[in-house]
Amino acid sequence: xxxxxxxxxxxxxxVEAKVSKELLSKKEDKIAAKAAKSMRVDxxxxxxxxxxxxxxxxGDQIKQDTEQEILKEVFDQALKELxxxxxxxxxxxxxxKFDKTDDGLNIEVKVxxxxxxxxxxxxxxxxxxxxxxxxxxxxxQRLEDMLKSVASMEKIEEKRALQNGDFAQIDFEGFIDGxxxxxxxxxxxxxxxxxxxxxxxxxxxxxxxxxxxxxxxEVTFPAEYNSKELAGKPxxxxxxxxxxxxxxxxxxxxxxxxKKLLPGVEKPTLKELETQVKEQLKNEKLHGIxxxxxxxxxxxxxxxxxxFDLPENIVDQEIDMQVRNIFSKMSEDEIKEYSENPKKIEEKRAxxxxxxxxxxxxxxxxxELAKREEIKVEDQEVMQMIYFEAMQQGxxxxxxxxxxxxxxxxxxxxxxVVEDRLFTKLFTKEPKTAKEIEGK
Numbered sequence: 001x002x003x004x005x006x007x008x009x010x011x012x013x014x015v016e017a018k019v020s021k022e023l024l025s026k027k028e029d030k031i032a033a034k035a036a037k038s039m040r041v042d043x044x045x046x047x048x049x050x051x052x053x054x055x056x057x058x059g060d061q062i063k064q065d066t067e068q069e070i071l072k073e074v075f076d077q078a079l080k081e082l083x084x085x086x087x088x089x090x091x092x093x094x095x096x097k098f099d100k101t102d103d104g105l106n107i108e109v110k111v112x113x114x115x116x117x118x119x120x121x122x123x124x125x126x127x128x129x130x131x132x133x134x135x136x137x138x139x140x141q142r143l144e145d146m147l148k149s150v151a152s153m154e155k156i157e158e159k160r161a162l163q164n165g166d167f168a169q170i171d172f173e174g175f176i177d178g179x180x181x182x183x184x185x186x187x188x189x190x191x192x193x194x195x196x197x198x199x200x201x202x203x204x205x206x207x208x209x210x211x212x213x214x215x216x217x218e219v220t221f222p223a224e225y226n227s228k229e230l231a232g233k234p235x236x237x238x239x240x241x242x243x244x245x246x247x248x249x250x251x252x253x254x255x256x257x258x259k260k261l262l263p264g265v266e267k268p269t270l271k272e273l274e275t276q277v278k279e280q281l282k283n284e285k286l287h288g289i290x291x292x293x294x295x296x297x298x299x300x301x302x303x304x305x306x307x308f309d310l311p312e313n314i315v316d317q318e319i320d321m322q323v324r325n326i327f328s329k330m331s332e333d334e335i336k337e338y339s340e341n342p343k344k345i346e347e348k349r350a351x352x353x354x355x356x357x358x359x360x361x362x363x364x365x366x367x368e369l370a371k372r373e374e375i376k377v378e379d380q381e382v383m384q385m386i387y388f389e390a391m392q393q394g395x396x397x398x399x400x401x402x403x404x405x406x407x408x409x410x411x412x413x414x415x416x417v418v419e420d421r422l423f424t425k426l427f428t429k430e431p432k433t434a435k436e437i438e439g440k
Contacts, residue, residue, distance in 0.1 A: 001070075005078040011115040011309035015078040015093075019070055019105040027066045028055065035062070067105075071095075074107060088113045091313040112311030117368040119306055126426055127297045132285040134278050142277045144249060150260045151247040160244075162209045164194040167245040170206075174237045181230065188242065202237065214240045290427050298423070302365055303358055310360055318356035319349050363415070370422050377417045382410060385417070 002018045032054040041049045041057075055062055075093060079086055090112055097108035153167060162168055168191045174184030193203050205217040217237045225231040250257070258268035265272065326348070327335060338344050370376075383401060390400035404410055 001073065001077075003074055003077045003081065005081045005111075007082065009309040011113050011311045013078070013082055013111045013113070015074060015107075015109040015111055017070075017074040017078075017105075017107040017109075019074075019107065021102070021104040024066060024070070024104055027069060028062050031062050031065050031069070032058075067098075070105065071107070071109070074109065075111070078109070078111065084113060090114050090311050091317060094313050094316070110313060112313040115308045115310060115364055117306070117308050117364050119302075119365065119368050119372065122302065122306070122369060122372075123426070123429065125298065125301045125305060126429075127294055127301070129289055129294045129427070132282065132289065134281045134285070138281055139274060139277050142281060143274065146261055146273075146277070147249050147253055147257070148247050150257055151249045153245050154248050156211075156244040156246055159210070162193060162207055162241065162244050164207060165246070166193050167191065167247070168193055168206060168209075169242040169245060171240045171242070172237050174235050176230070176233055176235050181235075183227075184235070184237075190245075199235075206239065206241070209239075209241045211241055211243045214238070286428075287424070290423060294427050295423050298426075299362060303361060306361075306365055308361075308364075310357060310364075315353075315356050315360050318360050319352050322352040322356060323349055366415070366419050366422060369426070370418050373422055373425055375418055375422045375425065377414055377421070379410075379414070382414050382417065386413070 001020070001023055003015065004017075005013055005015045007013045029051055032051045035058065036049040036051060036054045039049050039054060041053060044050070044053070076086075079089075093112075094110040095107070096110055097106060099106040156166070170189050170191060171187045172185065172189065174181055191198060191203070191206075193206060195203070197203075199219045199221060201219045202217055205219070206215070209215060215238075217239055218234065219237065220234045221227075221230045221232060223232040253270065255268065258270065258273060259265070261273055262268040262276065323345075327338070330338075338348070386401045386404055387397035390397040404413065
């Protein structure tokens with residue numbers, strides 16, 4: 001067997017091999033002889049089945065096994081010739097030629113390797129950004145919202161009409177074309193007016209009602225409503241308002257209330273809560289600046305300045321994925337048109353080439369930077385995050401996790417968390433680059 005391997009660049013190689021007919025025959029005999037030792041065939045004792053009988057009965061499988069073994073030997077010999085370790089290979093080797101001739105086999109395989117990524121100077125590439133200054137009014141608004149979330153509900157005893165921010169205790173029943181529809185009825189339902197949790201127009205139409213009032217409210221379900229039977233249809237709701245309630249928010253909360261908002265703090269104070277709120281608001285605004293301004297600029301800079309060879313098979317896989325996503329949204333006629341015109345498919349693939357290369361390149365850069373910055377995310381953390389997300393949405397955490405696992409999305413989620421932590425650390429590492437925004 002003749003094997004030659006040459007590097008195209010630092011991340012890609014082409015391997016060529018010629019396998020003689022004689023070597024293939026010997027390999028097939030060896031595999032058949034091994035299979036004969038455990039094969040049961042009527043008329044022969046176990047372990048004494050002739051090789052020619054095995055080949056006659058299982059010829060196709062033996063040929064396949066022989067070809068697989070040949071490919072493995074070609075691959076191993078190529079790595080040895082190139083002087084690279086097997087664990088540096090990325091993706092699946094691509095067989096670009098596998099010609100069966102009268103003389104044997106002619107093989108060409110494209111092999112890609114993990115690139116060497118030089119990220120020197122990456123810290124100096126972080127663009128300057130402005131750190132937001134948190135205003136007193138922002139803190140006061142957040143405090144009010146937090147105190148409202150734990151405040152007790154009280155019935156409004158005074159005679160006044162329902163207004164925005166109130167909680168209405170109501171009975172309602174919905175009708176479409178004069179007929180009640182499933183899921184459109186409830187009794188003693190508590191609705192926060194202004195929350196936007198009901199069909200658009202419903203809550204606004206209730207404002208001004210008094211306890212004991214009944215009213216017919218006409219609304220139209222949104223076109224994108226999650227029930228196809230109701231989407232876009234006009235409906236009439238018969239509503240009865242039993243009572244009006246409101247949350248009593250204290251501007252001077254007691255210790256019990258503060259403990260709900262500062263769990264774990266033995267003797268919490270309003271000052272401590274204000275400090276926490278200020279830090280929380282700052283982090284939220286910084287996170288927004290990082291995602292919307294700093295990260296896009298930084299990614300653009302590092303993609304331009306950090307140059308290295310990319311493993312072409314990984315780039316091809318990325319293009320494949322993006323093209324599949326596009327095809328999944330096409331009609332049957334469009335798909336047929338592409339399937340009958342290979343040139344159109346290549347043109348479509350070319351459209352995604354630059355985007356795919358940048359995506360692959362960024363993945364390798366993030367991987368290298370994460371090592372430099374010692375960013376680690378354990379599988380257990382990813383599982384906990386998915387479980388928490390499931391519970392927030394009222395879903396079964398185990399089923400939620402299994403869905404992500406079956407879809408093969410766990411590595412992408414983990415990578416996303418790594419990327420988020422990495423950029424947050426990089427962008428906060430050099431506070432001397434930040435400038436204060438004066439509040440208005």
